[in-house]
Amino acid sequence: MTPVPRTEDTTDPAPELRQRWADTVTAARGTKNPAAPDPAPYADNLLSRWREPQRRYHTVDHLNAVLLRIDELAEHADDLPTVQLAAWFHDAVYRPDRSENEERSAALAERALPELGIGAARTAEVARLVRLTVTHDPAPDDPDGEVLCDADLAVLAGSPDQYAAYAAAVRAEYAFVPDPDFTAGRTAVLTQLLSLPRLFRTPRGYDLWEHTARRNLSTERDLLRGA
Template identity: 50%
Template sequence: MTSLPEAFRSAARGAGATASDDDLDAAARHLLGCWTEPQRHYHDVSHLESVLDVVDRFAHLAPHPDRVRLAAWLHDAVYDPRALGDANERDSAEFAAGLLVSLGAPDEAAAEVARLVSLTAGHATEDDDPDGELLCDADLSILAADPERYAAYTAAIRREYAHVPDDAFRGGRSRVLTELLKLPSIYRLEPIREQWEDRARANLEAELAELA
């Protein structure tokens, strides 16, 4: 089985990074340190591994799968549950661009990975953006989990927002779920949509009913 640092090194090489293996491994270790910060209960290494697994499973749908893999690594590199708006995604995108340039990735590839990271703020993509669609679908894959895993996900999210009073959390979470349910489709890529759309909507509707 490929280790996470090996997977990062392979994706970085695929995206054109020219840094030494030692530097790539050091970057991977730094990122794994980010993903294991104590404030993370859902947005942790398990989430990273889940997103990477989906990207690998559907890599054939993306023109630049290694860029998508790097965006998966970097999309929650900065994560503070107390941050406002899309500050986490914006800071993660900025960090992604700087890190990849420092690792010798071409400017265009670094900028594209940063753009992909920024999409996870609202999971909104253009019609012809299969790389972005794959990243967003992978990031939202938890919504189509079985009931037990979905319950563990919602409990972990609540722990991340333990600083928010119950009433405020229920209101904010309900708005998020309502906006997701308003989308024509939660998942954008057809093979993923066919597999997960109905289950995800059922999970969201059930959680929304519980919050009410």
């Protein structure tokens, strides 16, 4: 991962993310290493990825939302800095017309984190968590996976207006897909999610978001079926 030169960006919609990234990297390193690289250029690289023009939902706003939801679920995590790093990387590579986004995002983490002075075990765990977002199906003994997946899916539990905006942004990312094909594919995704015994695996996530998310998913599916 080649850092991009740092420039001041007065239009940054989430300037606090830079400090959050620096704090997370410091915590993940575990010990002070004066020779470790400055985390700031890596934040610039990642944020530039999250701002790519093909994104409509998987944007800096989504990254920030996932990190805030992780804050809400922090007590459930075993290794909070690892979960936070996984959030930064989980959609760092994103092309709507590709199927290997999670794998490429995990590979990016595997390159970048050792450069930043983060140990091999934590790097491997970050990559594992990123790959887990393919299925959002963590094992019962995987609290960090549960936190990341719950935080990523929390958007499903928005208000009706928030959920409508989310659904519209997803459609915009797939604007190149004809309506009949998108409707069929999206309906299949919604049906698969609704078939899960529970969408949210952490106790807090389940209590906060399960009922509303299922209602939103059912409503969207009904609307698509009536289209």
